[in-house]
Amino acid sequence: MSTSISCVVPVYNGARFLAEALDSILAQTLPPTEIIVVDDGSTDATTEVVNAYARHVTYLWQANAGPASARNRGIALATGNFISFLDADDLWHKTKLERQHRVLTSNPAAGICITYLQNFWVTELSHERDRMRDHDFAKPMPGYVCQCLLARRSAFDAVGRFDETKRLGEDQDWYLRAERAGVVREIVPEPLVYRRIHDQNTTYQVYDSQKARGDLLDNVFKHLKHRRANAPE
Amino acid sequence: MLSLSDVIAANEQQVAAKVMDGEAILINLATGAYYSIGATGGFIWSLIEKQLSIHDIVCTLTEHYDVAQSRAEADMLSLSEQLCAEGLVTASVSGAAAGVAPRTAASAKLPYQPPTLEKYTDMAEMFALDPPLPGLSYAQADKPDAKR
Numbered sequence: 001m002s003t004s005i006s007c008v009v010p011v012y013n014g015a016r017f018l019a020e021a022l023d024s025i026l027a028q029t030l031p032p033t034e035i036i037v038v039d040d041g042s043t044d045a046t047t048e049v050v051n052a053y054a055r056h057v058t059y060l061w062q063a064n065a066g067p068a069s070a071r072n073r074g075i076a077l078a079t080g081n082f083i084s085f086l087d088a089d090d091l092w093h094k095t096k097l098e099r100q101h102r103v104l105t106s107n108p109a110a111g112i113c114i115t116y117l118q119n120f121w122v123t124e125l126s127h128e129r130d131r132m133r134d135h136d137f138a139k140p141m142p143g144y145v146c147q148c149l150l151a152r153r154s155a156f157d158a159v160g161r162f163d164e165t166k167r168l169g170e171d172q173d174w175y176l177r178a179e180r181a182g183v184v185r186e187i188v189p190e191p192l193v194y195r196r197i198h199d200q201n202t203t204y205q206v207y208d209s210q211k212a213r214g215d216l217l218d219n220v221f222k223h224l225k226h227r228r229a230n231a232p233e
Numbered sequence: 234m235l236s237l238s239d240v241i242a243a244n245e246q247q248v249a250a251k252v253m254d255g256e257a258i259l260i261n262l263a264t265g266a267y268y269s270i271g272a273t274g275g276f277i278w279s280l281i282e283k284q285l286s287i288h289d290i291v292c293t294l295t296e297h298y299d300v301a302q303s304r305a306e307a308d309m310l311s312l313s314e315q316l317c318a319e320g321l322v323t324a325s326v327s328g329a330a331a332g333v334a335p336r337t338a339a340s341a342k343l344p345y346q347p348p349t350l351e352k353y354t355d356m357a358e359m360f361a362l363d364p365p366l367p368g369l370s371y372a373q374a375d376k377p378d379a380k381r
Contacts, residue, residue, distance in 0.1 A: 144359045213249035220267045
């Protein structure tokens, strides 16, 4: 089967960084065969930014429904036999897709491959970056988030879509469901995805939300039940 | 070393907790470890959330469960020490402002099993991606808007 990779880019008011994200996709040594930008009801200049890339991207707009919904919309449209994601404010290293594709091709049993992730801070938050210098959050870490994923389409067939009801941890939930479904996971232990930390990141805003915390607890409880059910006697 | 008069309270800054199917599930968001307090754990955690003294929790426990006061005291002191050590609760010297345990007379007492704290770290890598960052204030937000 020939390689075809879809890249889904969910964006909500992401005009400021979107061009950089799209450039990092177009600069891939193994470029995706299609880029699907799902505009999750932006009210800023996102459309104008996308217009400049009209030759390269498929654009669709939906009323604001959250990142999980936007990604699911993208998956529904994707035609590739591999699926990847990049958020509108993050960046890929130019070899990201090629490295992951190589790993998945050499291990046909593996359904998904993730890379490590490196956080970086916008200039306005350089004080934050300095303060966090010795924190694990400033070091490369395994990327159990969508932007680090390259998945065979069959993995989504087995695991299903992202849970749109979750306020937080919908990607964590997806990775846990993949594990429960027995999807084999490969890891490229190098930071090939750069996550931009800025004052609009959702995680910065939602930790006090009981709904968000409840979503994480539900993830844990399901995982724990599965773990117990599969524990050796 | 804790004493029965100490008030313990959930460390809400970095702990997410919920009682599910009678079992207390806790996540230390700062370390990525998660915990279960089984048996009477769910009942006890719901009391911890009321910011009671250990003594008040023990009294409520003995009203509802078939357990001797001395046994309940020993178990609760031990559990509280463990929860403190894991950063899941904070302990403070009892003050007059402490809440009052609900006194509902149980008609028949439930069989007692000591609460056991189980710790798991197999999801730590996942939680490391979005830790609560020290010194940062988190605003309330409940609408599905921005990305992460």
